[in-house]
Amino acid sequence: MNSLLAYLRKHKAEGRIVIIDDISRFSREMEGHWALRRQLKAAGGILESPSIEFGEDADSILQENVRASFAQHHRQKNAEQTRNRMRGRLLNGYWPFQASLGYKYDRREGHQGKCLVRHDPLASIIQEGLEGFASGRFQAQAEVKRFFEAHPAFPRGHRGLVRNQLVHDILTKPLYAGYIEAPTWGIPLRKGNHDALISFETFDRIQRRLKEGAKTPARADINSDFPLRGTVACACCGKLMTACWSTSRTGDRHPYYMCFGKACPQRRKSIKRDIVEHAFAKLLDRLTPGPQLVRLAAEMFKNAWSQRVAQAEAIAKNCELEARKVESQIAALVDRVVEATSEVVISAYEKRIAELERSKLLLEEKSGNTRQPKGKFEELFELALRFLANPSNLWNSGEFTQQKLVLRLTFADHLAYCPINGFSNPKTALPFKMLDVICDGANRLAGTGGFEPRDGDFEIGCSRLFERSYRTLNR
Numbered sequence: 050m051n052s053l054l055a056y057l058r059k060h061k062a063e064g065r066i067v068i069i070d071d072i073s074r075f076s077r078e079m080e081g082h083w084a085l086r087r088q089l090k091a092a093g094g095i096l097e098s099p100s101i102e103f104g105e106d107a108d109s110i111l112q113e114n115v116r117a118s119f120a121q122h123h124r125q126k127n128a129e130q131t132r133n134r135m136r137g138r139l140l141n142g143y144w145p146f147q148a149s150l151g152y153k154y155d156r157r158e159g160h161q162g163k164c165l166v167r168h169d170p171l172a173s174i175i176q177e178g179l180e181g182f183a184s185g186r187f188q189a190q191a192e193v194k195r196f197f198e199a200h201p202a203f204p205r206g207h208r209g210l211v212r213n214q215l216v217h218d219i220l221t222k223p224l225y226a227g228y229i230e231a232p233t234w235g236i237p238l239r240k241g242n243h244d245a246l247i248s249f250e251t252f253d254r255i256q257r258r259l260k261e262g263a264k265t266p267a268r269a270d271i272n273s274d275f276p277l278r279g280t281v282a283c284a285c286c287g288k289l290m291t292a293c294w295s296t297s298r299t300g301d302r303h304p305y306y307m308c309f310g311k312a313c314p315q316r317r318k319s320i321k322r323d324i325v326e327h328a329f330a331k332l333l334d335r336l337t338p339g340p341q342l343v344r345l346a347a348e349m350f351k352n353a354w355s356q357r358v359a360q361a362e363a364i365a366k367n368c369e370l371e372a373r374k375v376e377s378q379i380a381a382l383v384d385r386v387v388e389a390t391s392e393v394v395i396s397a398y399e400k401r402i403a404e405l406e407r408s409k410l411l412l413e414e415k416s417g418n419t420r421q422p423k424g425k426f427e428e429l430f431e432l433a434l435r436f437l438a439n440p441s442n443l444w445n446s447g448e449f450t451q452q453k454l455v456l457r458l459t460f461a462d463h464l465a466y467c468p469i470n471g472f473s474n475p476k477t478a479l480p481f482k483m484l485d486v487i488c489d490g491a492n493r494l495a496g497t498g499g500f501e502p503r504d505g506d507f508e509i510g511c512s513r514l515f516e517r518s519y520r521t522l523n524r
């Protein structure tokens with residue numbers, strides 16, 4: 050429109066005719082109609098249309114007013130209907146907005162209109178990213194971002210990077226858990242009619258992790274030349290060691306680890322990378338349990354697992370009961386909302402209802418999930434046990450991400466290294482600690498006639514180990 054006005058002004062002397070198809074195409078509303086009309090006239094344009102004759106007399110102006118008013122009403126009515134239809138779709142659990150990444154619109158049997166369906170490969174990438182963040186494989190949002198960036202199929206902004214905001218949106222969107230929510234439309238969280246990429250439990254865990262705040266992220270600049278950087282600490286002062294390449298007088302480059310702690314007696318004393326990594330390999334070997342111990346642990350785990358299956362039904366029932374309790378709480382609150390007159394009180398009730406709805410959904414999902422113990426048990430079990438039986442194998446693969454995984458799965462804390470005594474006793478992760486307990490117990494068994502490992506610990510540790518190691522080992 051601006052360029053049209055500019056053109057008209059340029060040819061004001063000769064005058065130009067502007068033809069519009071219909072009055073409804075001219076302006077969105079009455080006010081705008083007359084403002085534009087005046088501007089057009091001032092610029093020397095003459096408005097004409099096949100559907101209406103424009104004139105300056107009272108009758109023509111009345112007719113133009115009526116036509117423009119009708120056009121405005123028609124447009125507003127259309128917008129209203131569209132909005133109502135979209136709200137209706139939302140209420141019925143359908144997403145009426147643009148398809149989110151990882152989804153596309155398609156027809157599905159038994160559903161009216163188009164539904165969101167999985168759109169691969171993005172759906173699988175997003176699923177892996179979300180599950181990875183929930184399980185701790187990615188410690189921070191930044192790691193999820195880098196994971197997405199590693200996939201060429203993932204859309205990115207300028208400079209070829211995935212936007213932080215996009216990653217945050219993906220992590221916080223209940224849509225991926227199979228739910229929809231549109232607060233600005235007055236639609237609280239409800240079950241959607243589309244396929245979920247993750248469970249609601251995983252979604253909830255992600256939200257909790259986001260609230261807790263990011264733990265130490267694996268730095269992007271961590272050079273794959275130094276897998277132990279960020280893990281190995283100076284035994285003297287406790288600071289993490291720095292890794293670097295230094296160039297000797299002859300121009301050769303050598304890899305080193307060293308401490309930069311202020312006032313540390315070991316400050317800037319470089320230690321050859323090979324020496325540190327050799328000591329580390331030995332440490333891992335020391336952690337490797339004997340075959341007998343692995344067999345014993347496997348038996349114990351299988352026992353624990355079958356107990357768990359037996360408990361599953363009880364847990365599911367309990368969840369259902371809890372869900373029903375929450376439901377009656379919601380009903381009671383709804384009654385109170387009806388009686389309440391103060392806006393403040395009503396909004397407080399509504400907030401509480403939304404919270405309760407959320408926990409109800411979680412409970413319902415839990416009761417559904419616990420009933421079917423996760424199917425691939427044997428497969429998961431084999432993979433985790435393979436790692437537990439020999440962490441060195443994965444480390445020796447030499448692949449940086451695998452090595453990082455070994456560090457995360459095996460150790461609970463940084464590893465203190467001293468140039469003289471090597472690595473001090475490490476704090477190991479739960480499954481390895483439990484292997485120790487079993488080992489102690491087994492030794493005592495011969496003498497005192499029985500032992501009990503701490504209830505459930507080993508199982509919990511292993512389930513976590515399974516979850517984390519599954520994807521990586523299964524690649």
Ligand SMILES: [Zn+2]
Pocket residue numbers: 283284285286287288308309310313314315316
């Ligand atoms: Zn130091």
